Each structure stands twice: as C-alpha cells, then as structure tokens.
Amino acid sequence: MKPIIEIRGLGKRYNITHRPRGYVALRDVLTEIGKRPFRFIEKKAKTALGRTVKEEFWALKDINLAIGRGEAVGIIGANGAGKSTLLKILSRITPPTEGEAILRGRVASLLEVGTGFHPELTGRENIFLNAAVLGMPRKEALRKFDEIVAFSGVEQFIDTPVKRYSSGMYVRLAFAVAAHIEPDILLIDEVLAVGDAEFQKKCLGKMDEVTHEHGRTVVFVSHNMDAVRQLCQKAVLIEHGRIAAIGPTEEVIAAYLTKKSSGPLGIKLPVDDGDVTLERFAVVQDGMETTRIVGEKPFAVSITFENRTALKSFRVGIFLKNALGTVLSRSFVQDYDSTLENLEPGRRTVTLSVPARLLRGDEYVVELKLFTFGIRTYFTASPIEKTITVASPVDYNELRSKNTDWRGYFLIPNAWQIDDNNK
C-alpha cells in the first residue's frame, strides 16, 4: 500500500530583505561612513533605487518523508528549525518553493485551537462556524453537536457569547470541535500548550484513541517531549530546515536533547508588534538581571511594556516550562486582577516574585505571553523566552535516584522536621 503522506524533495525559501534599521545610532552611522565610505554610498544608492540587499533563507530543504496509514509521527526540533513551516506547507497555508507532497486522504489541520472562533458569537454558533472552517460538513456537525457539547463540558454556557468564557472553557469548546472532525490525516501544531493539565490529558487520550482505534494518521509538531512520547511511536528531528533524524520516538528525542545547544536565540529589545512595545523582559535576582538562579533565594520576572491603544481581554504573564517543554506553571497578571483585562494605553512594569526553594536544580524556560484573548497574540514571530539555570538550594542535596521519572517537577520548600522520639 502506498504511504498516506509522501514528501519528496520539499523545500521552502524565504527572501529576507535587509533594510537599514531606523534605530541605529547616529554615531554608528558616522563611524561606518568613516570606515567604508564607498560601501555606504553604494548601499544608500541601492536603497534609493529600491534595490535592497536580498538574502535567501531556506526554512526547509530536501525534506523526504513517507508516513504510513495509521502512524502517529512527532516532529521535533528547536525554535525556527522549520517544523511549523513543514506543517504549514502540508496544510496548504503556504506553498513550497520546490518539491512536492502527496496527501492521500482527507486532511484536517489544527494549527491553533479555535481557529475562526468569533468572540461575539455564542458557543453554539461557534461550534458550527469552527466546524465549517475545519472542513466538517454541516450535516455532520449537526449530527455530532450533542457529542461535541458533552465532550467540552460547557453545556450551561452554550448560548453565551464566547467572549464571556474563561480561557479554560474556550479551549475546551474549541478542542471538542477539533477532536470530532474525522479526517484521514490530522496535522497538529502545539495545540496542547494551552488548557489545564486534566484537559490536556483528555485531549491526548482522545488523540491516542483517534490513531489507534480509527487508524488515523497524525502528524504532531511539539516542543513538549512528554506529549510526543505519549502520542507518537515515530519521530522526526528537524534541524536548520533539514531532517536530522528519523526513528523510534525515544531515540530521536534522546538525539535531540544531547544535541540541543544551550544558548537560546537572543531577542533584541525593545521589540514592536502592532500597538504594543516590549521594552524589557528580565529574570532578576538580588537586583541583578541574570540567567543563573541561586535556589535558596527568591527571584523575580519583570516585564516592561507599552500599549499605545486601549486593549480588551488583555493578558500578560509567563509560562514556566521545564527543559522538555512541559508547562510547569503559568501566571498572568489578570489571573489576580481581572480589572486589568481592559487596559488603558500606557507604559507599565509588571513583576512576579517567585519564592525561594520552589524549583529543583535544573534548566527552565520562562516564556513571555502577551495577548488579547481570542483576538491577537503578540510577539509570535519568535517566542520570547529566557532559559534559566537554577542551582539547587545549598542545603538540599538531591540523592541519586534510579529512575529519572522519580525526580519530580518542583521542590517542597521546607526541610523535614525531625523529632527524636528515643528519649
């Protein structure tokens, strides 16, 4: 039997245009002119003629892959490796530059939970709209409506506009629709990064059921190694736009984790996105910005941003993830003060203090999240995150354990109290 997905020599090229940035300091420009006057004139002339320097960038190159019917394949790799580009090509959102991909079956792609959800429409209305967007015929949506509502667990609010939903309810409803489409091929990108743990489990279970019992093919892109492990028997590692490894999930993940370079891509701040400017995103301990955290002292995450227009349903905060990409905790400013969901224009600094002795000695990622719920997510070009290395508290020495699964995720901040009962 022919493979259900066949990818041959697939490549995607982007042209990056370099334009002189507006923020360059005058001093730098002057030294540049002094050093290389002709180069400067040439550059200026090119810009004036609209001929900016073009640089080619291959987001994907020479991708060859065959996926059989009923397989669940995880695609892993660092940020910007090309995982999402591959998924976007397979979902026909963006065309490839070369090569071809043949998909033999009905395709549904879930690049985001709740694509096409409209905040003003009710849950019921959004189910039908979302189903149509995902390619489910109306008759089928009608037939499955009760099942979808039951799975989501939001029966009571089905006729309430989704803008009044909590984010948990929103995700539940959105995923419920997605879980009920019946494609032969399901393309999923990071959708599990949202929602509470219990619901995530339910989703994973549902997807597992989909592949095992119904023989559906799943292509799953994720940073979350735990989820990939749970769902996929086979994995593909993509590095710099090329396939670096294909094989059983455990082996590929191991290869990825050993290869993974420690330094994350630096993001230059301030960075603008629409009406919001992010000025500072820092992890601070003892009043100093750092990425090396001492375990026995508290540290803080500080975000300075400016919004030039009033924002609705606004949230800002962080995801705290472990090195595998599992979200250990999330915290938004608005979780504590919902009046800040409607934010007047202004410049603000928000700071979250993280107690001492909470994290075990390990590497963690603090990811900034800034979005207007259901409307727009900011700074999506590349994730804004800080990798921090936490040293175990000096008075806590983790004894070696046989099984790495027995290490746990966080520390209980207190030492044992010992009462000598011998007397």
Add this chain to the structure above:
Amino acid sequence: MRERALVIKPKKTWSLDDFKEIWRYRELLFFFVWRDIKVRYKQTAIGILWAVIQPFITMVVFSVFFGTLAKIPSEGIPYPIFVYTGILFWQFFSSSLGDSANTLITNASLVTKVYFPRLIIPIADTATKLVDLFFASIVLLFIMIYYHYTPHLMGILLAPLLLLISFLGAVGAGLILSAINVKYRDVRYALPFFIQILLFVTPVIYPPSIAGKYSWILAINPMTGVLKAARGSLLGTEPVNWALLGLSFVAVSILFFVGVALFKRTERYFADIV
C-alpha cells in the same frame, strides 16, 4: 474507499478548478456571510435597521440639497426616488469595495492558520452587503408607493442581472485592491478618497444626460449602465439600453477576471506577508 490524492506543488496559477473549489466550499462561504451579518449588528439597539436608515437619511439630505435647492434634473421622476435608487447601488458598491480591500487583513488569523480557497473571503464580504441592499430596497418600494408609482415588472425581472453586474464589479475591484493591500497598506489611505471621487463620476445624484454631449465618457463607468437601466426599467420611463448594459457587463467581467488572476498571483504569499 478511494480517496483523491492531494498534490502540493510550488507553482499554481488560477484555473477553472478554483471556481469548482469555491463551489465545494460553498458551505463555508455561507457561514462567513452568516457570521458577518450576525456579528455586525450584535450589541446594537436597532440592529439591521441600520442598513435602512443610512441610505434613507442620505436620500433625504441629497433630496433637500440637490433636488430642491440645486434643482438637479432627475429625468422626470421625483428626485427622492431617483436618488434613492442611485444610493442603493452606490452604497452596495462602495461599502463592498471599502471592506473587501481589508478583509484579508481582518481575517489574517484565519488565513495564517487554516486552508480554504482565499477567494471566498472577499466574495463572502460582498455577499454580506447584498443582504443590506435587500433590506434597503424594501424602503424603495415604500417611497414609490408614497409618490404613487408602481414598480414595473421589467425592473423586477432585470434586478438580478443588475445585481450580478454590480456584484462582479464590486468583487473584481475588491480583489484587485485586497491583493495590493496585503503588501502595500497604502490602499487603506487612498481608498476613502478614491471612493469619494467615484461618487461624483457615477450618475448617482445627477442623470448622465447632465454631461450633455460628453455623457459617453460616463458610460466607461460600468455603474452608469446599471443605474440607468435600474431607474428606467423600474419606473418604466425609458426602454432598457441593452447595448450600454452589455458594455457594462463586459467591463465588469474583465474587471472580475483581472481581479481573480491578480488575487491568485499574490494569494500564495498571503500567509507569509500578512
């Protein structure tokens, strides 16, 4: 069960398949129209009445200033009926044009996340305006009754054709603009100005005959033929000028196909640029 294989390849230009695909996605098209209508009048006190009030007030203002004070001729029909017919088509055309240029941007979250034929976005947007037009036309009947006119059968029979011409014209121009707008946001600033000028070169507030021997210049504008036919046939004041109407039809068809071709050419990059 045999499934048709889907082949994803780099180069893709427009073909008949695009229109077949739109037909396959007609349910989604319908849902987009339904969504836009639902959302537009949510949290408004009088809802769909807005579709009626806007042209009506415009008609009253125009009648006072252009009809009564400036005494602009109106081909022997009461000026309010004359100008309201013009406003109906004009509002449909201008609001479609104004919005469809922006639809790809406002639907960016969809365009970058899920596949469907992109063409249905501007088409759905223009179809939404047809619904407004329908409600606003009801008022025209009342105005005609008020002035003791009965709509001629010819006008009602001709209406679908006139709507088709306006629809093709609006979609065609909208496609061209939205294709440009994705890359160059200049369109957003140029458009209101452009639409304003278009109002004066379209015989909405005056009859084409006002231009005397230069009235043929107005015929270049496809909406001239549509407006003339609409007024003449609905009130039975003059026979339908089929030649002029045919010319309008050819013009909007060209506009439409140029729009589709241009749109398809830039379509591939929408997700990368938006």
